[in-house]
Amino acid sequence: MIGLVGAGHMGSSLGAVLRRGGHEVATSLAGRSRRTAGLVGEAGITVLPHLADVLERAEVVLVVTPPGAARDAARSIAVAATATGARPLIADLNATSPATVADLVGILAEAGLDLVDGSISGPPPLVKPGARIYLSGPRATEVAALSWRDVTPIVVAGPAGAASAVKMSTASVYKGLMGLLAQAMASAEHYGVLDTVMADLGGEFGTPPDVARAATKAHRYVAEMREIASAQAAAGLSGSLFEGFAEVYAAIARSELAAGDPENVSGKLTATEVARGLRVSD
Template sequence: MSIVGILSPGQMGAGLNAVSPETMAAIATDLTGCRVVDGAISGPPPATIAGTYLYLAGPDAATVAGLPWGDLVMPMLVGDGIGSASAVKMCTGSVYKGLTALITQAMRVAGAHGVLHAVLDDLERNDLARTASVARSAPKAHRFVAEMREVAATQAAAGLTPDLFAAIAEVYADIAGTRLAAGTPETATDLAPAEIVSRLGVRF
């Protein structure tokens, strides 16, 4: 998720949303007079597991990077330009969430044709049978819809077609309405592949 950090005398505020560089630039324009830091989080929630990267950009990025983040968060400076950290998030999120959406759809179709195990065995040979990721992502699918639309806008701004990620946004909107989306990412982790597919086929 991207961070919009607003530094003003004596205080700091932050909003966590994954946005395109263009959206980030518009936010910074709206906040004229404030010291704005563009940022993006990649990795697990910084609770108990190390490996959360905090990408920061903007003239005041080093100030935020110098805060006492502890051992679980690793601040990374990616430039002085507002939008650079958001660009990192749009690119990495497009791969992580795009791949999960593709695997989810492949599992659904494989289940409909009765070839789920054969498909997963084939994906496993290429380290792509990430059924746990499919299950963990479903409860968060409603959040990914807006993010994928921001990725689509980022692609369009780079002169590429936005259609791929607009479609992936629709995939996540569909997943968000299934029984697999109920509960929490933690409760979905241990589901068997057949149960994952079954829950993807049952709507609220």
Template sequence: MMVAIVSPGAMGSALGRGYVEGGARVVACVAGRSERTRALADGLDLVDSLDAAVGAADIVLSVVPPGEAVAVAGAIRQSAAASGATPLVADLNAVSPATLARVGQALGGLDLVDGSISGPPPQAASGRARTRLYLSGPRAGEIAALAHSRLESRVLAGPVGTASALKMSTASVYKGLAALFLQATAAAQQAGVLDVMLDDLGPTFPAQVDGLGSWLALSASKADRYVAEMREIAATQAAAGLPPELFEAMAVVWERVARSPLGALTPEQAAGVADAAAVIRAFGLPAAGHPPGA
């Protein structure tokens, strides 16, 4: 089985290495990508172009920022047409069901599996949180059948779009909670009551409070992706008849985070940050007792 990863960032490369261990050949193109991406893609077969990757693949996995999903689907279609290939394409991106429909249109006649990833990049290190891959659509079982020792694949009943609807629901809690903690702790630090706040919240949110610094830093390192994801969630909720303003506001929060010094960190750099107060200060917020404009 030949699998192409588009593209081999932290998540894509970790997925790819697991599939290699499961017996698949995994190819990827890193032309024009950063040295970090090239390093992350270690263990995959690197080719010179997207045409070469898609043309050789039985299955193409799209793992890109949500704002790029439709354009990447169009590029995959063009690469497939250039070689006469007809790979099965799985969109594993954090997009709304409506955006996924546009992905399907951009793919032309290529078959589409809807996928959503829950959890961190699947790594070999023990103690990591579990990673699940939810899949939907008529050919979802073909993606679930790919062997991967660190990935739990689940096929959902329902058409293409079901897995994306699930992703929009789970991400609204995971990433919305991070934005909520960020706003709340920033306000508490500015007022000089951060320690008291965390002491009060600790019994209810022990995991979040105990690892607050690293959690917020890691979230900040992905903030540029979260902006588009919040807007996808807002669109999903609007389609369900719910007010979209909550997650449109979350997008504004992550936009500010993305412009902060921590927004420039890589996830690997953010993993070494532990001091919650230092993390909050790095967002450019005023010190305790010094309101904006003072």
């Protein structure tokens, strides 16, 4: 059995494609939202009462939470594993810095648990097949060997933290550009030049629906931008750029568009609708 900690839009989608590969997949909905319960039901994922039940039955547990919740998730897993004696392999697939991964390794090791460092590049596979899952650490090949469907596992040479270093670099481009586009659209709409700006950009950096979908996830991108800033600072670079993007996404998280869910965003949204939806209400 494969366990899931965090079965939201991405997690439930990964669970669905693993089920297509023949795995039984289980999660706990304790403390989760009605939306998550709906996504889990649609994916056909088995629901168990508590996290401890998932750990006792699973051979591998995938953790797919918001980046800011990664340490708390690891602590909860460690507590439950200590109480039950369960020792599944843990694969953390969150968008975190190598330094955060090192913390997770330490937290889980205290409970006798091994960690595979992972990161996801691409949309949920039920939305668009083809996401890549980067994996690193001594037991990375065990997670890569699962019967994945519609995603491509890629083992990155190096210790735990290497897969997350990939994510910190790629997400800095993908989500940085989306933050730039959102800022440009909002600014252009304010000055009455939105149509001209969008015509000049020509969709090269994303579309209005892409920005709207990003807005629904802005609350979790704030912590991710700070993880990127930390990773870049540890590499001897300035962390100021992505601290700034954290502020951008924090503002977007207070906008009208942020109240939606990514799976419900219309592909027909216009630039004007999106730009006005990005306005922040004080």
